[in-house]
Amino acid sequence: MFGPGSRFHAFFQDPRWALAVIRATVLEAAHPQIGAALIENSTFVAHPWRRLRNTVVSLQRMSGDDDGVRRREVARLNRLHARVKSTDGPGRPYDAMDPEVRAWVVATLFESSVTMYRLSGQPLEQAAMEEVYAEFRAYLAALDGDAGRLPPTVREFWPYYDRVVEEQLEDTEAMRIILYRLFDHLPAPPLLHGLPTLWAAGRAVVGPLLGVVTVASLPERFRRRAGLPETPGAQAMMQSAYLAAGLTRFLPDGWTQIDNITRLLASSPDGDDPAARTIGALRDRVRRAGALVRLLTPLPPDPDPGDAADGRRSAEEFFAAVLDQTGDGYLDWPDLAAMARELAGRLDLDEPEETRLYDAFAGWWRELQEALDTDGDGRVSAREYAAAVPSLAGPALIRVAEVLFDVTDTDGDERVDAHEYRTLFRAGFRRDMTGSDGTYSRGAFVRDFLSFMSGRERSTPYDPLFADA
Known part of the structure; x- marks a missing residue:
């Protein structure tokens, strides 16, 4: 069948x-x-x-x-x-x-x-x-x-x-x-x-x-x-x-295979996918076409890349791009469950590891709810979140980072190697992310995860994982 x-x-x-x-x-x-x-x-x-x-x-x-x-x-x-x-x-x-x-x-x-x-x-x-x-x-x-x-x-x-x-x-x-x-x-x-x-x-x-x-x-x-x-x-x-x-259907098979198309669309033009790099090489020409489009339409101009040069973003931007996974304007358990689901799916976790990951995110949700839900409605609004920034890297979030490292480190050697890294992030190592032995240490992994999830860092591998559409 x-x-x-x-x-x-x-x-x-x-x-x-x-x-x-x-x-x-x-x-x-x-x-x-x-x-x-x-x-x-x-x-x-x-x-x-x-x-x-x-x-x-x-x-x-x-x-x-x-x-x-x-x-x-x-x-x-x-x-x-x-x-x-x-x-x-x-x-x-x-x-x-x-x-x-x-x-x-x-x-x-x-x-x-x-x-x-x-x-x-x-x-x-x-x-x-x-x-x-x-x-x-x-x-x-x-x-x-x-x-x-x-x-x-x-x-x-x-x-x-x-x-x-x-x-x-x-x-x-x-x-x-x-x-x-x-x-x-x-x-x-x-x-x-x-x-x-x-x-x-x-x-x-x-x-x-x-x-x-x-x-x-x-x-x-x-x-x-x-x-x-x-x-x-x-x-x-x-x-x-x-x-x-x-x-x-009369086009070459490679052009119409759904998995090839979705993989290409999900790739970053700055990533290490050869097909994405080829497309990225054409982006300058497309930008020129975009300049012509702007002359003919009332659409806003492309954003200035320099606006995010410091790698930081506002609390409201982080809330909308990362925390509000369901897009309803609030942070509650389904949003964090969606994060756990994405991670478990990428890593193809078995039941025990998957449950550990969900439990860690559930603990983080309880911590966030207790700290941020000031009106007692069972969810956190963007306003409530922004008022509490920037002290959100509590023990429960650290636990999430530790569990994520454990389930990513499949061989248990306390290092994330290139294969384990690609399984999670679908991209190769960044040059500034590896130690002298060519791996990603527990300390560096946890530190980068906390920096991202507390809303402080923009340019990390977690942006494509949680923030991309």
């Missing part, structure tokens, strides 16, 4: 699937439980590119031909989802481990994949559709141990799908954010940092277009019930977008 050669695996290298995944994500977010979980726990608003890369990495692990890697990823995903449970604003409970909810996530991926083929002029034959459905049910079975929450056949699937759309989906805040705010305000990926004018100009065109195309592809009955606008010409625009995406 999995591995190279399966349809499930092939989807992840099909450029059309990007449109299908956006559509599926909107349908997921319209489910009240999923919508609440996204709003309160997800980083998709503040860190969309990081979320995209992590999703691609997870799908690669699940769709590969190594069953051991797949079982390990299933265990990691189940631990992650088990931590996502609470109640939404109206007091309704949500739980990311709810079997019905997980079945709906897989259902939207299958239905959107079928729709992708239909809208791009290549509808699946019945036998192929049955094969695809069997693979998606196998994916659910790998996660839950049982695919019984999805109907056994495609023929029985469609009444189930229509029933959920009619009876359970709502006009949720998360769905509206994805459709109308995420694309319109999507930050530049790390590779394009320093080119905000050019990025904003392109986003101003592409963002609304993606929103129109996605809305037009949704089930008509749901569009009407949710009050989503029907833009004139949207159906033709949607068909054209899917057909254009389908044509990219």
Whole structure:
């Protein structure tokens, strides 16, 4: 059911699937439980590119031909989802481990994949559709141990799908954010940092277009019930977008592989990725084009790099860029849990080490809450945080740094070598970070982490880890 050669695996290298995944994500977010979980726990608003890369990495692990890697990823995903449970604003409970909810996530991926083929002029034959459905049910079975929450056949699937759309989906805040705010305000990926004018100009065109195309592809009955606008010409625009995406399959394979694209976008132009360095060499020419764009548009000029020359940032900037991982304007446990989740995912930690890391971040949250939550509302505002700066490197934060070093130092030699460093930071050593023996000592690691997390340092390897979108 999995591995190279399966349809499930092939989807992840099909450029059309990007449109299908956006559509599926909107349908997921319209489910009240999923919508609440996204709003309160997800980083998709503040860190969309990081979320995209992590999703691609997870799908690669699940769709590969190594069953051991797949079982390990299933265990990691189940631990992650088990931590996502609470109640939404109206007091309704949500739980990311709810079997019905997980079945709906897989259902939207299958239905959107079928729709992708239909809208791009290549509808699946019945036998192929049955094969695809069997693979998606196998994916659910790998996660839950049982695919019984999805109907056994495609023929029985469609009444189930229509029933959920009619009876359970709502006009949720998360769905509206994805459709109308995420694309319109999507930050530049790390590779394009320093080119905000050019990025904003392109986003101003592409963002609304993606929103129109996605809305037009949704089930008509749901569009009407949710009050989503029907833009004139949207159906033709949607068909054209899917057909254009389908044509990219004739490009060389390396150009359209999703993992290559996401890795490149996540790279820093100043990093050590050869492809990123090649792109970086073109940035001067792109800046010249950006100068022309500024003459033709009212967009603000590119920021002066000298503004951050001292490596420091304001408390408000640090709060927004680093601490507020969910982008809701406050610091609370889901923000620190998102940091722990990112670290655990990068390091591919097993359960004991992952629990140690989460426990350390939970201790830091209790310390922050006690010290900064002056109005007692259970969260920390940007104003409360700024009023307490700069004395935030307490014992709990030191504990986080120590635990992070321990789980990064996989061989236990009390040094972070080049391989361990790259696993965490996805980049090579900086020249000023290694000792005389070419490694990163515990003391230096802890010191740099504390300097960053207390908001004092800007130019450290932790910026791409926590601050990049």
